[in-house]
Amino acid sequence: MTELSILKDLTTQIRRDIVRMVFGVQSGHPGGSLGCTEFLTVLYKDILRHDPENWSMDGVGQDLFFLSNGHISPVWYSVLARHGYFPVQELGTFRKLNSRLQGHPATHDHLPGVRVASGSLGQGLSVAIGAAQSKKLNNDDSLVYVLMGDGEMQEGQVWEAAMYAAAKKVDNIIATVDLNGQQIDGATNDVLPLGDVKSKWEAFGWQVLEMEGNDIENVRATLLKARTLTGLGQPTLILMKTMMGNGVDFMMHSHKWHGIAPNDEQLQKALDQNPVTIGDY
Amino acid sequence: MKKYTYSEKKDTRSGFGAGLLELGRKDTRVVALCADLTGSLKMDAFAKEFPDRFFQTGIAEANMMGIAAGMTIGGKIPFTGTFANFSTGRVYDQIRQSIAYSEKNVKICASHAGLTLGEDGATHQILEDIGMMRMLPGMVVINPCDFNQTKAATIAIAAHDGPVYLRFGRPVVPNFTPTDQVFEIGKAIHLNEGTDVTIIATGHLVWKAIEAGERLAEAGISADIINIHTIKPIDAAAIIRSAKKTGCVVTAEEHNKIGGLGEAVAHVLSSSYPVPQEFVAVQDSFGESGTPEQLMVKYGLDTDHIVGAVEKVMQRKNVHA
Numbered sequence: 036m037t038e039l040s041i042l043k044d045l046t047t048q049i050r051r052d053i054v055r056m057v058f059g060v061q062s063g064h065p066g067g068s069l070g071c072t073e074f075l076t077v078l079y080k081d082i083l084r085h086d087p088e089n090w091s092m093d094g095v096g097q098d099l100f101f102l103s104n105g106h107i108s109p110v111w112y113s114v115l116a117r118h119g120y121f122p123v124q125e126l127g128t129f130r131k132l133n134s135r136l137q138g139h140p141a142t143h144d145h146l147p148g149v150r151v152a153s154g155s156l157g158q159g160l161s162v163a164i165g166a167a168q169s170k171k172l173n174n175d176d177s178l179v180y181v182l183m184g185d186g187e188m189q190e191g192q193v194w195e196a197a198m199y200a201a202a203k204k205v206d207n208i209i210a211t212v213d214l215n216g217q218q219i220d221g222a223t224n225d226v227l228p229l230g231d232v233k234s235k236w237e238a239f240g241w242q243v244l245e246m247e248g249n250d251i252e253n254v255r256a257t258l259l260k261a262r263t264l265t266g267l268g269q270p271t272l273i274l275m276k277t278m279m280g281n282g283v284d285f286m287m288h289s290h291k292w293h294g295i296a297p298n299d300e301q302l303q304k305a306l307d308q309n310p311v312t313i314g315d316y
Numbered sequence: 317m318k319k320y321t322y323s324e325k326k327d328t329r330s331g332f333g334a335g336l337l338e339l340g341r342k343d344t345r346v347v348a349l350c351a352d353l354t355g356s357l358k359m360d361a362f363a364k365e366f367p368d369r370f371f372q373t374g375i376a377e378a379n380m381m382g383i384a385a386g387m388t389i390g391g392k393i394p395f396t397g398t399f400a401n402f403s404t405g406r407v408y409d410q411i412r413q414s415i416a417y418s419e420k421n422v423k424i425c426a427s428h429a430g431l432t433l434g435e436d437g438a439t440h441q442i443l444e445d446i447g448m449m450r451m452l453p454g455m456v457v458i459n460p461c462d463f464n465q466t467k468a469a470t471i472a473i474a475a476h477d478g479p480v481y482l483r484f485g486r487p488v489v490p491n492f493t494p495t496d497q498v499f500e501i502g503k504a505i506h507l508n509e510g511t512d513v514t515i516i517a518t519g520h521l522v523w524k525a526i527e528a529g530e531r532l533a534e535a536g537i538s539a540d541i542i543n544i545h546t547i548k549p550i551d552a553a554a555i556i557r558s559a560k561k562t563g564c565v566v567t568a569e570e571h572n573k574i575g576g577l578g579e580a581v582a583h584v585l586s587s588s589y590p591v592p593q594e595f596v597a598v599q600d601s602f603g604e605s606g607t608p609e610q611l612m613v614k615y616g617l618d619t620d621h622i623v624g625a626v627e628k629v630m631q632r633k634n635v636h637a
Contacts, residue, residue, distance in 0.1 A: 165386020
């Protein structure tokens with residue numbers, strides 16, 4: 036397991052990447068990206084059994100990760116680059132013409148680490164379940180992880196997938212929902228309240244864990260626990276509480292920073308709050 | 317003129333079922349998914365023989381498409397099965413993002429396409445599916461004409477690396493394609509040599525084109541008849557070669573005139589060798605309840621309408637000559 040100080044430095048650097056990428060092209064989604072920084076950093080650093088050097092689409096014998104809420108691509112791209120999937124310098128091409136780093140993740144240009152396009156919401160859980168069943172057919176005991184947004188649970192397909200995974204005992208999947216309580220039009224509770232999310236997933240037949248998504252140690256402990264729950268005949272879901280915009284004070288406590296870029300002054304403020312650790316791209 | 321005969325009528329969906337079973341026996345990568353229509357899709361034999369490779373998703377087509385996309389990761393070749401309506405329009409975005417844009421090796425197999433679904437009516441008779449699927453970059457679109465061709469197509473698409481839409485139907489139709497005919501994706505089948513008019517047909521309309529050709533021959537008209545089973549990529553060379561010979565074209569399909577075979581052929585012709593064309597297709601409407609035969613007559617998809625279209629297009633050819 037990675038030392039806490041190293042993980043903290045890495046998350047700080049990834050926050051800088053996120054803000055700089057979005058600033059560089061004056062578009063993208065910083066809020067949800069910042070909120071999921073600890074989760075994705077810990078997942079890739081300490082949890083996934085993966086081999087970035089030998090990445091393949093099929094990923095046989097490796098744990099797979101799918102990002103269903105594709106709009107938080109800045110954090111995923113940064114985490115992938117910082118784990119050696121592709122050169123860190125490539126982060127500077129985010130959302131620009133001829134880049135492999137599309138606004139929402141795509142497989143078209145064979146960006147290592149990305150196995151399916153995402154962005155149109157509600158589809159990632161189904162894809163992850165398919166990949167998990169493919170692993171079972173291959174007698175491959177590695178696991179499949181997927182991250183969804185909380186607003187995404189308003190999509191009906193999520194519940195089709197939830198029903199299916201439990202019915203078919205897809206127990207090699209660990210899904211996480213980012214409960215940041217925000218979506219484009221405002222607070223989830225104002226747009227379309229999700230109700231008792233934990234009871235809903237349990238009623239659908241999932242094992243449900245709760246996690247403090249911005250607490251590195253809690254993320255790691257919960258993900259390790261989730262792994263012990265696999266192979267028991269039920270799929271596993273982690274309800275992850277996060278703060279949208281976490282680590283950049285003026286981006287927190289609001290849905291406003293879901294999909295807008297900072298100006299020069301705001302960029303400087305955000306970077307001052309997250310000083311260079313490993314080095315900028 | 318070559319004479320076509322058949323010993324029995326069979327449904328194209330059974331051709332799919334037979335092809336799928338054969339594939340299952342020879343390739344363990346082949347998996348099948350179905351959204352509560354196993355009997356209608358004739359997938360029961362596969363499901364019975366390969367229960368570990370058959371995935372019943374229930375009435376949840378969007379989820380089925382996503383799961384199929386995911387199963388390709390790890391090397392499976394998924395065949396999804398449901399009605400054409402639920403295979404396309406209902407799940408267009410799932411196909412677009414998770415399958416087509418993601419370049420996943422999924423075979424979307426769709427039964428009960430077109431009017432010949434019959435009595436269930438317009439909610440189930442999709443006439444827009446070819447158009448929707450054709451528009452997706454990288455999607456191969458196939459509409460075979462009889463049992464044997466559907467079986468051969470089902471087997472052939474497993475060897476193609478990429479997404480495929482395979483469309484077939486419910487009713488029994490003459491099974492005339494030789495069992496040993498090789499199915500080559502994108503390669504038209506020249507059914508009859510002729511000099512006066514080209515008839516290009518797909519799916520259930522192919523047999524009607526053959527019947528029309530016989531009627532026309534009696535009237536002294538020589539029809540060049542082409543079976544286009546692959547609408548995308550379309551065999552442009554075969555179309556142009558025939559148009560150069562005859563100077564006019566009739567297309568025939570069980571689909572809306574917008575978006576289907578007719579438009580695909582028109583695109584080829586207008587880009588390379590413009591000649592008059594008439595479209596035997598549904599005239600931009602929904603279907604309705606009725607027997608398949610009644611509907612094909614009412615909506616202008618029968619042999620009479622092909623003959624009528626030939627007469628019309630030949631007159632137009634003469635005007636321009």
